[in-house]
Amino acid sequence: MKFKIITLGCKVNTYESEYMLETLLASGYLYDEENPNIIIINTCSVTNTADAKSRKLVRKSRREHENAILIVVGCSTQNHQEEYLDMGIDILLGNKEKSKIALLITKYLKDHQKYQYFTKERALDFEDMQVGKFTTHTRAFVKIQDGCDNFCSYCIIPFVRGSIRSKRFETVIEEAETLVLNGHKEIVLTGIHTGSYNDEGRDLSDLIKELAKIEGLERIRISSIEITELNDKFLDLLAKEPKIANHLHIPLQSGSDTVLKRMNRKYDTAYFRDKIKEIRKIRPDISITTDCIVGHPYETEECFQEYVDFCKEMKFSKLHVFPYSIRNGTSSAAMPQIDNETKKRRTHQLLKLSEELEEEYLKKFIGKELDILTEEYVNDFTVGFTSNYIKVYLNGEYKLNQTYRCKINGIKNNIAYASLTSCLNEKITV
16 A cells, blocks of 8 residues: 655644654555555645645545545544545544554555544643654654644634643653654754643753754754743853754744734734844854744734734744735634735735845855755755755765755855865765
């Protein structure tokens, strides 16, 4: 039996899909993109676009593979259960029982009985998954946390992912040790609300401090962290631990205090500004990227201009911009909505600003030496990422999954081009 997995959405979904892939391979199934007998679609529901794309992929997969076993899981199915019931799906799950995927397929092959499982409970146990090696990434993700209790007014995720829960501290360390033994030099800690990690009083800082002791682990990256979770303990560790990547993704969502309050965010722009200043005192060249929602209800032209001005002031190295999307069941859905043309115009304006901010940040490194961890070959270049998440094209063909020091020669289309200085792991291999 041959299978393929289609993944939409966040790094948590990527991790869970990798777990399903590893589990099925270990159970004797073969991975085949072209002629699968089994298709697994891991859906996303963060926006209307994500939901629409998820449904489109389900219909397309059923149409093109009439006789395949179709399995659909994830946030979109959890959020829109009834819409998926008549789409020819054989195994339909929400965000629970993904860890049982091999058992569910085995059972289906025996009895050919369609299976559905959803839970409406928010207080869930952490569904334990462990991955030994990532097949498609040099960087390895480790899911350390699930769920969210923030209930931002625009967000459906707390309803589809349940309440905050964390992986056992010792399990995270064991998983990371295995990943490093299997060749991964960089680990990305991920979750729905990663900064809320807590296992019996041991928080994210405690976890990173222990992970940093693993020999052979060069970088520890955090997929995303809220500004309110960057406490003194974390900032002290940021100053002392060089293995923490020189990049933080900190969601802003709006640069207007009026809109932040409507969003039910837990900070204002003054708090955000002061915390960013603290971070940059510790690491002046750190890359700080962010998420921006455009066109939330009550975002007036004045509010939007405050937003633009604040992003300029913060000098983010990149903005991930999303037009506001109505999520039924959230409090923002009942607020007066902004028209689509206004959202499109503002989205375009912030995307243009993002390009300008990214170019400004990258140009600071021309002529400087940075370390890159190589990931792939593109034409005559070896491509990798720096600790501060700059994508670098290194002239020549070198070993992958190696750390090289290189000199940044120039920037084009927000990509850095570099020449080799030295290899930090071993003798240079061309």
